[in-house]
Amino acid sequence: MFRASILLALLLTIMTTNAVAADKARWAIAIHGGAGGLPHDLPAAELERIRQALQDALKVGSDVLRAGGNSLDAVQAVVRIMENSRVLNAGRGAVLNHEGFAELDAALMDGRDRRSGAVAALRHVANPIDLARAVMDHSPHVLLVGDGAEQFAQEQGMPRMPSDYFITERRRKELEKTLEAAKHPTHTASIPWQPVGTVGAVALDSAGNLAAATSTGGTVNKHVGRVGDSPLIGAGTFAQNGVCAVSATGQGEYFIRYTAASDVCARIQYQHKSLETAAREVITELKAAGGEGGLIAIDANGTIAMPHSSATMLRGQASSSQPPEVVVEVPQ
Amino acid sequence: MFRASILLALLLTIMTTNAVAADKARWAIAIHGGAGGLPHDLPAAELERIRQALQDALKVGSDVLRAGGNSLDAVQAVVRIMENSRVLNAGRGAVLNHEGFAELDAALMDGRDRRSGAVAALRHVANPIDLARAVMDHSPHVLLVGDGAEQFAQEQGMPRMPSDYFITERRRKELEKTLEAAKHPTHTASIPWQPVGTVGAVALDSAGNLAAATSTGGTVNKHVGRVGDSPLIGAGTFAQNGVCAVSATGQGEYFIRYTAASDVCARIQYQHKSLETAAREVITELKAAGGEGGLIAIDANGTIAMPHSSATMLRGQASSSQPPEVVVEVPQ
Numbered sequence: 001m002f003r004a005s006i007l008l009a010l011l012l013t014i015m016t017t018n019a020v021a022a023d024k025a026r027w028a029i030a031i032h033g034g035a036g037g038l039p040h041d042l043p044a045a046e047l048e049r050i051r052q053a054l055q056d057a058l059k060v061g062s063d064v065l066r067a068g069g070n071s072l073d074a075v076q077a078v079v080r081i082m083e084n085s086r087v088l089n090a091g092r093g094a095v096l097n098h099e100g101f102a103e104l105d106a107a108l109m110d111g112r113d114r115r116s117g118a119v120a121a122l123r124h125v126a127n128p129i130d131l132a133r134a135v136m137d138h139s140p141h142v143l144l145v146g147d148g149a150e151q152f153a154q155e156q157g158m159p160r161m162p163s164d165y166f167i168t169e170r171r172r173k174e175l176e177k178t179l180e181a182a183k184h185p186t187h188t189a190s191i192p193w194q195p196v197g198t199v200g201a202v203a204l205d206s207a208g209n210l211a212a213a214t215s216t217g218g219t220v221n222k223h224v225g226r227v228g229d230s231p232l233i234g235a236g237t238f239a240q241n242g243v244c245a246v247s248a249t250g251q252g253e254y255f256i257r258y259t260a261a262s263d264v265c266a267r268i269q270y271q272h273k274s275l276e277t278a279a280r281e282v283i284t285e286l287k288a289a290g291g292e293g294g295l296i297a298i299d300a301n302g303t304i305a306m307p308h309s310s311a312t313m314l315r316g317q318a319s320s321s322q323p324p325e326v327v328v329e330v331p332q
Numbered sequence: 333m334f335r336a337s338i339l340l341a342l343l344l345t346i347m348t349t350n351a352v353a354a355d356k357a358r359w360a361i362a363i364h365g366g367a368g369g370l371p372h373d374l375p376a377a378e379l380e381r382i383r384q385a386l387q388d389a390l391k392v393g394s395d396v397l398r399a400g401g402n403s404l405d406a407v408q409a410v411v412r413i414m415e416n417s418r419v420l421n422a423g424r425g426a427v428l429n430h431e432g433f434a435e436l437d438a439a440l441m442d443g444r445d446r447r448s449g450a451v452a453a454l455r456h457v458a459n460p461i462d463l464a465r466a467v468m469d470h471s472p473h474v475l476l477v478g479d480g481a482e483q484f485a486q487e488q489g490m491p492r493m494p495s496d497y498f499i500t501e502r503r504r505k506e507l508e509k510t511l512e513a514a515k516h517p518t519h520t521a522s523i524p525w526q527p528v529g530t531v532g533a534v535a536l537d538s539a540g541n542l543a544a545a546t547s548t549g550g551t552v553n554k555h556v557g558r559v560g561d562s563p564l565i566g567a568g569t570f571a572q573n574g575v576c577a578v579s580a581t582g583q584g585e586y587f588i589r590y591t592a593a594s595d596v597c598a599r600i601q602y603q604h605k606s607l608e609t610a611a612r613e614v615i616t617e618l619k620a621a622g623g624e625g626g627l628i629a630i631d632a633n634g635t636i637a638m639p640h641s642s643a644t645m646l647r648g649q650a651s652s653s654q655p656p657e658v659v660v661e662v663p664q
Contacts (some may be wrong), residue, residue, distance in 0.1 A: 103480075114589040114621075120559075121477050141558045142585045145453050146478030148435075148557015225480015226473045227452075234566045234591035253474045257446040259566035259594045266595070271603035289446075 026320045027065040027206045028302035031058055031078055033088050033314030034197030035249040038330055046087060046170070047328065050197075050314065053085035054326045058316045061201060062324060070201035071211035071245075072110045079106070079129040079213045082199035082296040085328010086168055088314075089197035091127055093168045094217025096175040099224050102166035102217050104128045105231040107143075108136065111210030111239035118143040118231040123161045125153045129215045133233070134158075143231065166217075178221045183189050197314065198230055200247025202239070202298045206320075210245040210298065212237050212261070218252065228252025234262035243269045244278075250310060254286050264297055279305040342404060358652045359397040359538045360634035363390055363410055365420050365646030367581040367626035370662055371506075378419060378502070379660065382529075382646065385417035386658045388646045392486030394656060403535035403543035404442045411438070411461040411545045414531035418500055420646075421529035423459055425500045426549020428507040431556050434498035434549050436460045437563040439475075440468065443542030443571035450475040450563040456492045457485045461547045464563070466490075498549075510553045515569075529646065530562055532579025534571070534630045538652075542577040542630065544569050544593070550584065560584025566594035574632050575601045576610075582625010582642060586618050596619065596629055611637040 033054050038047065061078035065071070083091025083106075094102040106128035107118035117136025120143065125131050134156045135144050144152050154160065198216035205211075214237045216230040229236030229252035236252065238261035239245035246261035255261070260282050268280035279297045286293065287309035295307025296315060306315050311329075318324035334449030334521050365386050370379065393410035397403070415423025415438075426434040436589045438460035439450035449468025452475065456465050466488045476484050486492065530548035537543075546569045548562040561584035568584065569575035570593035576595035587593070592614050599610035618625065619641035626640025628647060638647050643661075650656035 064657055079524075086651040109589075116589050121480065130621060139555060140585065141555060142588045143559040144555060144557040145559055145562075146480075146557050148453065148478075148555060151556055156556060223471060223473060223476060224483055225476045225478050227477055232475075233588050234594065235566075244664075253472065256474045256565050257441075257448050259570075259591060262566065262591045263592065263598070266598040270598060 026302050027204055028298060028304060028317070028319035029058070029061045029065060029074060029078070029112045029201060029203040030296040030298055030304045030306060030317040031061065031201045031315065032247060032249055032294070032296045032306070033082065033199050035292070035308050035310040035313040038312070046331065049085070049087045051094070051326060051328045053082055053087055054314060054316050054328065055324070057081040058318055058324050058326060061203060062318045063181065065203060065205055066320070068206055070207065071205040071209050074203045074205065075201040075211045075213035076108055076129055076133055078201040079199055079215045080093045080127050083127050083129060083215055084088045088199050089217045090199040090215040092166050093171065094166055095219070095220040095298045096171050097165065097222045097224055097226070100175060101163045103224065104215070104217055105227055106132045106215035106290055107231040107233060107237040108132050108213035109233060109237055109239040111241040111245055114240065116142045118233065119149045120145040120227040120231045122149055122226055123163060124150055125158060126161050126165065129213055131156070131158065142233065145227070146225070174220055182221065189190070200237070200249060200251040200296060202245040202247050202296050204298050204300070204302045208300065210241050210300065212239040212245040214247045229260065231254035232256060234259045236261055238262045238265055241266050244275055244297050246295055246297045248293060248295040249313065251291045254289060254291020255293065258289065258291070260286060260295065264295070268299065275299040275303050276305045280307045283307040283309050286315065358634050359536055360626040360630060360636060360649070360651035361390070361393045361397060361406060361410070361533065361535040362630055362636045362638060362649040363393065363533045363647065364579060364581055364628045365414065365531050365623070365636070367640050367645040369644040370644070379662065380458045381417070381419045383412055383658060383660045385419055386556070386646060386648050386660065387656070389413040390656050390658060392649055393535060394650045397535060397537055398652070400538055402539065403537040403541050404440065406535045406537065407463055407533040407543045407545035408440055408461055410533040411531055412459050415459050415461060415547055420531050421549045422531040422547040424498050425503065426498055427552040428499065428503050429550070429554045429556055429558070432507060433495045435556065436547070436549055437559055437611060438464045438547035439563040439565060439569040440464050440545035441543065441565060441571040443573040445578055446572065448474045448565045450565065451481045452477040452559040452563045453557055454481055455484055455495060457490060458493050458497065461545055463488070463490065465654055472563065476521045477559070478557070506552055514553065523634070528583040532569070532581060534577040534579050536630050536632070536634045539574070540632065542573050542632065544571040544577040544579045547555045561587035561592065564588060566591045568593055570594045570597055572597050573636050575608055576629050576631045578627055578629045580625060580627040581645065583623045586621060586623020587625065590614070590618055590621065590623070592618060592627065600631065607631040607635050608637045612639045615639040615641050
């Protein structure tokens with residue numbers, strides 16, 4: 001009887017350990033390519049390139065996580081692919097500001113210890129997300145902006161790209177149309193809500209660590225020097241182990257004022273709400289205040305939420321138990 | 333009997349109305365001149381100038397509130413005085429970066445509707461807090477940085493100040509000493525914690541509106557382009573009517589990663605903690621994570637909390653029921 005008890009206890013221990021091990025092996029990732037909706041006149045070939053960019057990015061992130069890599073490396077790799085795609089609003093192919101050039105923002109955050117790196121108002125760095133990572137790893141700072149950030153990029157051995165590197169024909173026409181539509185100077189007009197394509201990723205790795213990354217060119221026709229929510233920790237990007245990781249997209253000024261990303265986590269941590277409820281509430285409150293957009297969020301269990309109040313949000317997800325899925329909706 | 337009831341009801345209504353009116357007439361304000369502690373060798377005359385700057389600022393803010401002005405105007409006026417003082421780390425007299433010039437950040441936030449204005453990495457604007465207000469009032473954006481922000485200042489008719497305008501002899505010596513002490517390049521060395529003097533204010537006006545404002549030169553010997561917590565909504569500055577208003581000071585990178593200012597409000601709103609408890613918890617957790625500093629916070633009742641984990645924090649407070657009090661501690 002005594003021996004049977006010990007045997008049962010051992011068996012239960014092994015089963016529990018296995019269950020924990022299986023649980024710990026779980027990984028999940030979500031990505032977004034921006035909220036808003038694509039232009040109605042977008043050529044089919046361009047639409048296909050967007051879908052391909054999202055699929056490629058999701059695959060790279062999944063590969064990192066499947067191989068046991070950490071979530072921070074995964075979200076950085078995902079964002080780098082999208083920055084290089086030429087068809088999303090980040091890195092090469094980003095929207096143009098009022099003066100006709102791209103100014104880029106990015107941030108990432110490690111949920112393990114909340115270490116963060118962020119950059120803003122970059123004009124000559126091909127991959128802002130890599131510079132954000134360098135700020136995290138090789139400086140005592142969290143956020144570097146403007147020519148000081150460019151100087152840091154050079155200190156880190158990153159090549160200085162000419163402005164033309166970032167500009168695509170589609171974005172040039174988009175700015176022309178926007179300038180045509182705006183009768184007032186940009187700084188006194190309210191921002192018309194336009195389809196954008198900020199990119200981002202959140203991930204849970206097999207060690208249980210959460211991470212988030214976001215990269216953007218901001219809003220079309222923005223004032224030079226304007227910084228949105230993407231590179232601001234707690235606004236557009238946030239990660240906290242055991243709670244959640246968030247990357248946002250939409251009318252950035254509202255996401256800043258409502259500290260949208262960290263508010264999702266605060267509702268989970270302090271109000272014990274589910275990820276789904278917390279994420280939906282924040283997007284709903286932003287919408288009620290006048291701010292449209294969406295976010296992707298993941299919790300410590302690998303649950304994913306992707307609420308958006310905009311017509312569409314380009315997005316994708318994959319996990320150790322679910323095949324990759326990419327959603328590219330064209331508004332009717 | 334019926335008439336007596338009506339009379340009693342009327343009487344109670346009047347009493348209640350009076351009580352509410354008296355409550356609504358209450359205003360309160362808190363200010364800070366930075367956490368850290370003053371240098372031991374600070375001349376007595378300089379110490380007196382610091383005390384005077386805080387007293388002047390507190391008086392100006394109190395005057396605005398006593399006259400029925402709104403809390404946003406009050407905190408802006410307070411911060412402007414401190415930016416002009418030459419003896420605090422904001423505006424004229426701010427600390428110098430690695431290259432030997434001042435780069436200034438500021439933000440303010442209106443608790444009524446969470447409208448916010450912020451600027452960062454300014455080199456030529458005498459009063460960053462006034463430019464932050466202009467961003468709030470005259471642009472669709474929340475945050476402008478670097479030369480884009482300088483350009484906006486010119487569009488707003490603000491004069492362009494030469495770099496020398498901001499530099500004081502004390503700050504020049506402080507940078508020299510810091511550079512001497514730093515054996516490594518600034519971007520690879522960890523930031524030594526040094527006395528700083530970020531300035532800020534939080535206020536409740538007689539209409540029940542909360543507001544917060546913060547302005548800083550950041551950290552001595554910082555990398556060009558480094559932005560700290562002060563101009564970041566939710567990190568160093570936050571205001572939300574009915575909940576609280578916060579202005580922080582200290583090792584900014586930690587305040588960013590922990591979204592310190594909005595976390596105080598989240599604990600009040602979501603966990604129903606008192607202002608005192610919420611503010612103390614945040615500063616304690618930051619300290620445990622390695623980040624030193626302090627904050628001033630005010631809630632919807634005009635209660636003020638000013639916790640700090642640093643040796644000292646220059647601070648002051650006043651209200652409709654309390655005489656002004658300024659605390660300038662010199663560490664032993």
